[in-house]
Structure formats: structure tokens, C-alpha cells
Amino acid sequence: MAYETEDHETQYCFPAINSSCIKTKRSTHEYNIMYVFFSLMSLWTVFLNLLVIISISHFKKLHTPTNMLILSLAVTDLFVGLIVIPLEAIMFIETCWYFGDTICKLFSIFTGLLLNTSLSNLVLIAVDRYVAVCHPLLYPQKITTTRTIFTICVFWFCFSAYNISMVVTTSQTTYRCYGECTFIITFVWTIIDVFLSFLFPCTVIITLYLRIFYVAHQQVKVINSLMRSGKHLTEGSVRRKSESKAALTLGIIMTVYLFCWIPYFILSLIPITGIASIAYLIYWMVYINSGLNPLIYAIFYPWFRASVKHILNLFKIFKPA
Secondary structure, three states, rough: OOOOOOOOOOOOOOOOOOOOEEOOOOOOOHHHHHHHHHHHHHHHHHHHHHHHHHHHHHHHHOOOOOHHHHHHHHHHHHHHHHHHHHHHHHHHHHHHOOOOOHHHHHHHHHHHHHHHHHHHHHHHHHHHHHHHHHOOHHHHHOOHHHHHHHHHHHHHHHHHHHHHHHHHHOOOOOOOOOOOOOOOOOOOHHHHHHHHHHHHHHHHHHHHHHHHHHEEEEEEHHHHHHHHHHOOOHHHHHHHHHHHHHHHHHOOOHHHHHHHHOOOOHHHHHOOOOOHHHHHHHHHHHHHHHHHHHHHHHHHHHHHHHHHHHOHHHHOOOOOO
């Protein structure tokens, strides 16, 4: 049994336990910088996504099917900033898991749930934009706010059951030492998870958006030719141009999302050995993405900038107008 007695000796996560994991030695200066950085990262993610949630929830004019999907994505990102980032940061800085086996399993379930729901939200957004751009006459009848909310709830429920089943039915996790939180699933579950959590949703998203951008490009060319010829634009033409802009904005969100997540899945399938810094960077790109989406809304959505001004001025948000 080894104990932490002096700075130059080996440090253990749980000195009183023989099988305890070894802590990585860091200076006090390193600890302070890392905790401040990850705390700010967590607060940034929570604050920005909370603005998105309040904006869409409070203002009835923003209660559209597309915004309900953005709201669901913001809720997912909020949980990442509120729960996942702090726990991952503690485990990364301390190189120890202090919260026990049960919390480790719950954390694995919750992290998997957020991953699945994020991708499902992006698939639903792609379907929403596909119908809006490629079949604009069917959109008001087929895509309603009520149906969208119901679909979101179904996806949250199904993926909750899926991740719980994965943890409960998989083989028992064996730890190399006491004080780590690693969850190893069986080969069958690995194949199923890669297909459901990566290959299928990414294929659907990319396929739909290739079609969306092609149709939107053709529509914009027609509208621009009408404007150059001096012809009057109909309300439908203006709406199609607006839908195309919305598709472009959400396409940027999806591109950033996939850019952050695809390396993570590649790393999950083909672990990088000997280059721990690159592996950690890839893992943290996933969590950084949760703080990027609100910035994209702020850049491209005037309604988000306007609603944020009302929210930050508390007296305005409570006025009936």
C-alpha cells in the first residue's frame, strides 16, 4: 500500500486502496489554469444555450417546427455544458474518477443519450429543411409544431431506452485500477452503435443536404433572373429564398457539428496510441461544439440577436408587447 507523503513520491487517486489508479502530477499553477479554463468553458456553453432556450420558449412568434428542433439541440448542448463538461474536466485534470461505479454508468448512459439525441436533432433538421425547400407546398401540412414536438419526445425516449439497454445488457466492465471510469461494450453493441450513432444519421444528413443545396441553388438562380428582368416576385418565391437561407445556416451548423464529431468516431474505431494529446483534443472538440452552435445562431439569425437584447434587459422581456 502506497500513500502520498511527499511531492516527489507517487500520488494515488485513493491512497487507502491497494488497486488505486495513479494520479498525474501537476503543479498548483497548472491545476488553477485548467480549472479556470474548463469552468469558463462550462459557463459559456450553459449561458449561450440558455439564451437560445429562453428565446424560443418565451417568444410565441418563434414557436415554429424548425425552431423546436433548434430548441431540442440547445437543451442537449445545455446538458453537455452543465453536467458532461464539468465531470469530464475533473476526470481529465485529476486523472481520477471520484464518483463511484454507479455514477460512472449513469454518466456513460447520459453522455451516450446526448450524443444520440444531438445527431437525431440534426437528422430531423435535415428532413425539415428538405421538405421546406424541395416540397414547399407540402411543408405546412406535413411539418407542424405539434408533430415536431411529438417526434422529438419519441426520439428522446427511444434513445434513453437504447443507452440504458446497452449499459445493462453488455458485459461487466473491468477496470485496470480503482479510480477510472471506462465503459467497454461488446463487439455486437459496437457494430450496432456505430451504425445507429454514426453511419446511418451522417449518411441521411449528407444525402438530404446535397439534394437541398442543389434545389436551393436552382431556385435562387430563377429568383435572381426574375429580379434582373424586373418581374414582380410572388410571395412563394420570397418564401423559397428565405427557406434557402435557413437551409444554408443550418447546413453550416451541421458541417461544424460533423467536423467536431467525425474524428471522435474515427478515434473510437481506430484508437490512436502514443499520441495522447491528439486523442484528448479530438474528445474535447465534441464538447466545444456545444458552445459553438449559439454563436452560429447569433451570426446568422436576426431573431436570436433581437431576443437576446430583450432577455438581457429583464424589464423588456416581461412587457406584454
